[in-house]
Amino acid sequence: MATLTDRLDHLLGAKTADALVDAFDIHTVEDLLRHYPHRYAAQGRELTEKDPEEGSHITIIARVVKADVVNMKSRRGQMLKVVLAAESQSVDATFFNPHKVKHAVRKGARAMFSGTVKYFRGKWSLTHPSYLILPEPAEGEDQVVSLAHVRGAGELAGMARATQQSGSGVDMSIFNRELIPLYPATREIESWTLLRCVRQVLDQLDEIEDPLPCTVRDEHGFVGLYEALRMVHLPDTRDDVARAHERLRFDEAAALQLVLARRRRDVAARTAPQCPPKPDGLAAEFDRRLPFELTEGQKQVAREISSDLAEAHPMNRLLQGEVGSGKTVVALRAMLQAVDAGYQCAMLAPTEVLAAQHAHSLREMLGPLGIAGELGAHEVATKVTLLTGSMPAAARKAAMLDIVSGDAGIVIGTHALIQDEVAFFNLGFVVVDEQHRFGVEQRDELRSRGRDGLSPHVLVMTATPIPRTIAMTVLGDLETSALRQLPQGRAPIVSNVVAARQRPQWVERAWERIREEVADGRQAYVVCSRIGDGENEADLRGAGKEPPETTSAVDLFDQLRSGPMRDLRLGLLHGRLPADEKDAVMRDFKAGTIDVLVCTTVVEVGVDVPNATVMVLVDADRFGVSQLHQLRGRVGRGSHHGLCILITDMNPGSPAFERLTAVAGTNDGFELAQLDLRQRREGDVLGSAQSGTATTLRLLSLLEHEDVIEAAREFARDVTEADPDLTEHPGLAALVASALDAERIKFLGRS
Structure with a gap:
C-alpha cells in the first residue's frame, strides 16, 4: 500500500521516477496525484482543442475515413495519407513508412493518434504520429488482449504495452472508459505514461486523512480529498470531474492564502515605530x-x-x-x-x-x-x-x-x-x-x-x-x-489606432499632428519598442539571421530629424545612455528646449512634463496592455487635452489590433487591467511573466474564481490566527507544499 508522502521510485521503479522528476519535479505520490488531467476525451471525440497551437504535442481519438498510399512530390518514395474523423472536424495525418502501417491504419479503424501539430494553408495536421488501434467500445469493458495482438507504433503502442498485466495480457479497458484523462505532458513523458503511473499508484493508495476540517468541507459541500483525487483522474461522469475540481481548486486557493496569511502574521508580529500625526509639525x-x-x-x-x-x-x-x-x-x-x-x-x-x-x-x-x-x-x-x-x-x-x-x-x-x-x-x-x-x-x-x-x-x-x-x-x-479619481483640471486623453500598412498616409498625419502641437507651444513623445543602438544588425545578417522588423528609437530619431521633423528640436532617450546624458535630456525636455523626445519605455513611469500633449507609440502591438496605459499617462498631465496615437503593422481584425482598439477605447486602468489578465491569462500573471519560471496555476482561475479565493482567504486567516505555525494542522502544512509547486512558493517569497 502507499501513502501520499511515499517516494515514487519504490512504487514505479527508479527509471520512471527519475523521468518524472526531470520533466515535472514530481517526487512523491501526492506530487503525482496533484498533476491533474487538463482535459478528458469522450468516446469518439478529440482529445484537444479545435485549433491547437503550431508545434504543440496533441493526442486525438478518431476514426480513419480514408487511407491512401501516394507518391511523394519532392523526392522518391511513398507516404500514407490519412483522413481522420474526430468529432466535428477532419484531421489529416501523414506516415512516411506506409508499408509498415497501412495494414493497421486503414479505413474504418478506430485509433488514438499522437503527434506534433503543423499548419499548412490554415489547416492543421499530424506528421508521422504514433498510433494505437483501439477496440470498439462494445467489445467489453474488461478487455484483455494478447500482447502480440496490440497494433500500433511509437509511444502509444508503448502505452498499451505498459498496461500489461501478469502473463502476456494487455489491459485495454482504459480506452473504453467514457472519459479518458489526458495530462500535461512532454515529449519525454507522454500523457499515457502519466496515466499508467497514476493508475498504478491509485491501485495501491491507502485512505487519506483529509487536511481540510470537516466543518469546512460541509460548509462548501466538498468531497473528501481521497475521493477527489480518484475522481479527477478516473471519472465516470462529467459531474465527477466538476466535483473533484471544486474541491481541488479550493485546496490550491487555500495553499496560496495560507502562505500569505502566515506572512501577514509574521509582519504584524514585528514592532514598528509609532508615528502619530503632529498638529503643528x-x-x-x-x-x-x-x-x-x-x-x-x-x-x-x-x-x-x-x-x-x-x-x-x-x-x-x-x-x-x-x-x-x-x-x-x-x-x-x-x-x-x-x-x-x-x-x-x-x-x-x-x-x-x-x-x-x-x-x-x-x-x-x-x-x-x-x-x-x-x-x-x-x-x-x-x-x-x-x-x-x-x-x-x-x-x-x-x-x-x-x-x-x-x-x-x-x-x-x-x-x-x-x-x-x-x-x-x-x-x-x-x-x-x-x-x-x-x-x-x-x-x-x-x-x-x-x-x-x-x-x-x-x-x-x-x-x-x-x-x-x-x-x-x-x-x-x-x-x-x-x-480611481483624477485631480480636478486633468484633461482627458484621446487615443487612436493607426494601421500603418493599410493607411500609410495616417502615419504621415501623426507626424503632422506633432508639428501642429509644437507650433502651439506643446511637446510630444515618440516611443519605440527597442533601442537599436549597438544591436549589430549587420552582424545578424552576416550570421544568416534577420534583424528585428520593428523600428528602433535610434533609427527613427535619425529619420525624423532629417525628414518630417527636420526643423524641430529633437531629443533621444534610452536605457543605454550614460546617466548624466539621460538626466540632461530629461532636464532639457522638461525645460521645453526639446520639442519631441524620441525614446524607449524609460519614460513609462514617473516622468512628469505637463506641457507634453502628444504621444506616438510605434509598433504599439509590441507593448502590453498595462504598459500602453502607463505610457499614455505621460501626456495630458496639464490643462491641455492629450492625444495618443498607436501605430501598428498588424491587420485590422487581428487579435493584436483588437487589443489596441480596446486600449484606445477606454482610459479606465482598472478595466484595462482585467483585459490584460484575460489576454495574458493567469498562468502568465503568476507564472513566467512574473517569476521567471514556467509555473502556472493548475485549476484556479484568477478571472473566474474570485469567490473561491475570497473563501480560501477567510479560511486561511481563521486558521493562522489560531495556529500560526500550523503545528496543529500538519495536513494543511503539507497541503501548502503539495497543492503549490516548489517554484511557486519560492516566487511568493520573492513577490
Missing part, C-alpha cells in the same frame, strides 16, 4: 501650503495610511491608482508624518531617471520645507537627499553622510539604497514605487535597517491597476488602497 505646514484641494479619494487613502503609521506594528500597504491620480503627494504627506515623529523615510525607485524625477518633484512640492540647512529654509524643514549608483564619488559621499547623520529626513534612491554600506540614522518608513519592479526581498532588506529592533512601515505604490483577485494572491500580504 512639518506635515501640517505642508497641508497649509498646498495650492490645490486633495480629491476625496486622496483624503480617504491619506487617513488610512495616517492611521497605520500611528500603530506599533508595521504598516504593509499597497497604494494603487490611475496614472496621474496623485499617489506621490499622498506618499509625501505620509513621509512627512514619519519625519515629524523623528524618523527617516526611504523612497525606492526602479530606475535612476525615476529616482531623480521623484527627488526633483518632492523638492518642488516642499519648497522651503525641503531644504533644511540652507538659506531660506522653514524652521520645521527637512532635507531631501538623492542616492543612485552612478553618482560621482563626492556627491555620493555627501549623500551617504546626510543619511547616516540623520540630516536627510527623506532619502530617494534606486537599488543603491539596499547596499550594505548605506547606513540610516533612524529609518522608520519605506516607500516602494512601482511595486512590480521589486520583491519582498528588497522590501525586507530596507525593513532590516530599522534601529533598536524596530521594523519600518512600508507603503508600496503602483500605477498599474491590479485586479482584485491578483491583489488577493500575488500581493495578498498587503492591505490595499486605491485611487
Whole structure:
C-alpha cells in the first residue's frame, strides 16, 4: 500500500521516477496525484482543442475515413495519407513508412493518434504520429488482449504495452472508459505514461486523512480529498470531474492564502515605530501650503495610511491608482508624518531617471520645507537627499553622510539604497514605487535597517491597476488602497489606432499632428519598442539571421530629424545612455528646449512634463496592455487635452489590433487591467511573466474564481490566527507544499 508522502521510485521503479522528476519535479505520490488531467476525451471525440497551437504535442481519438498510399512530390518514395474523423472536424495525418502501417491504419479503424501539430494553408495536421488501434467500445469493458495482438507504433503502442498485466495480457479497458484523462505532458513523458503511473499508484493508495476540517468541507459541500483525487483522474461522469475540481481548486486557493496569511502574521508580529500625526509639525505646514484641494479619494487613502503609521506594528500597504491620480503627494504627506515623529523615510525607485524625477518633484512640492540647512529654509524643514549608483564619488559621499547623520529626513534612491554600506540614522518608513519592479526581498532588506529592533512601515505604490483577485494572491500580504479619481483640471486623453500598412498616409498625419502641437507651444513623445543602438544588425545578417522588423528609437530619431521633423528640436532617450546624458535630456525636455523626445519605455513611469500633449507609440502591438496605459499617462498631465496615437503593422481584425482598439477605447486602468489578465491569462500573471519560471496555476482561475479565493482567504486567516505555525494542522502544512509547486512558493517569497 502507499501513502501520499511515499517516494515514487519504490512504487514505479527508479527509471520512471527519475523521468518524472526531470520533466515535472514530481517526487512523491501526492506530487503525482496533484498533476491533474487538463482535459478528458469522450468516446469518439478529440482529445484537444479545435485549433491547437503550431508545434504543440496533441493526442486525438478518431476514426480513419480514408487511407491512401501516394507518391511523394519532392523526392522518391511513398507516404500514407490519412483522413481522420474526430468529432466535428477532419484531421489529416501523414506516415512516411506506409508499408509498415497501412495494414493497421486503414479505413474504418478506430485509433488514438499522437503527434506534433503543423499548419499548412490554415489547416492543421499530424506528421508521422504514433498510433494505437483501439477496440470498439462494445467489445467489453474488461478487455484483455494478447500482447502480440496490440497494433500500433511509437509511444502509444508503448502505452498499451505498459498496461500489461501478469502473463502476456494487455489491459485495454482504459480506452473504453467514457472519459479518458489526458495530462500535461512532454515529449519525454507522454500523457499515457502519466496515466499508467497514476493508475498504478491509485491501485495501491491507502485512505487519506483529509487536511481540510470537516466543518469546512460541509460548509462548501466538498468531497473528501481521497475521493477527489480518484475522481479527477478516473471519472465516470462529467459531474465527477466538476466535483473533484471544486474541491481541488479550493485546496490550491487555500495553499496560496495560507502562505500569505502566515506572512501577514509574521509582519504584524514585528514592532514598528509609532508615528502619530503632529498638529503643528512639518506635515501640517505642508497641508497649509498646498495650492490645490486633495480629491476625496486622496483624503480617504491619506487617513488610512495616517492611521497605520500611528500603530506599533508595521504598516504593509499597497497604494494603487490611475496614472496621474496623485499617489506621490499622498506618499509625501505620509513621509512627512514619519519625519515629524523623528524618523527617516526611504523612497525606492526602479530606475535612476525615476529616482531623480521623484527627488526633483518632492523638492518642488516642499519648497522651503525641503531644504533644511540652507538659506531660506522653514524652521520645521527637512532635507531631501538623492542616492543612485552612478553618482560621482563626492556627491555620493555627501549623500551617504546626510543619511547616516540623520540630516536627510527623506532619502530617494534606486537599488543603491539596499547596499550594505548605506547606513540610516533612524529609518522608520519605506516607500516602494512601482511595486512590480521589486520583491519582498528588497522590501525586507530596507525593513532590516530599522534601529533598536524596530521594523519600518512600508507603503508600496503602483500605477498599474491590479485586479482584485491578483491583489488577493500575488500581493495578498498587503492591505490595499486605491485611487480611481483624477485631480480636478486633468484633461482627458484621446487615443487612436493607426494601421500603418493599410493607411500609410495616417502615419504621415501623426507626424503632422506633432508639428501642429509644437507650433502651439506643446511637446510630444515618440516611443519605440527597442533601442537599436549597438544591436549589430549587420552582424545578424552576416550570421544568416534577420534583424528585428520593428523600428528602433535610434533609427527613427535619425529619420525624423532629417525628414518630417527636420526643423524641430529633437531629443533621444534610452536605457543605454550614460546617466548624466539621460538626466540632461530629461532636464532639457522638461525645460521645453526639446520639442519631441524620441525614446524607449524609460519614460513609462514617473516622468512628469505637463506641457507634453502628444504621444506616438510605434509598433504599439509590441507593448502590453498595462504598459500602453502607463505610457499614455505621460501626456495630458496639464490643462491641455492629450492625444495618443498607436501605430501598428498588424491587420485590422487581428487579435493584436483588437487589443489596441480596446486600449484606445477606454482610459479606465482598472478595466484595462482585467483585459490584460484575460489576454495574458493567469498562468502568465503568476507564472513566467512574473517569476521567471514556467509555473502556472493548475485549476484556479484568477478571472473566474474570485469567490473561491475570497473563501480560501477567510479560511486561511481563521486558521493562522489560531495556529500560526500550523503545528496543529500538519495536513494543511503539507497541503501548502503539495497543492503549490516548489517554484511557486519560492516566487511568493520573492513577490
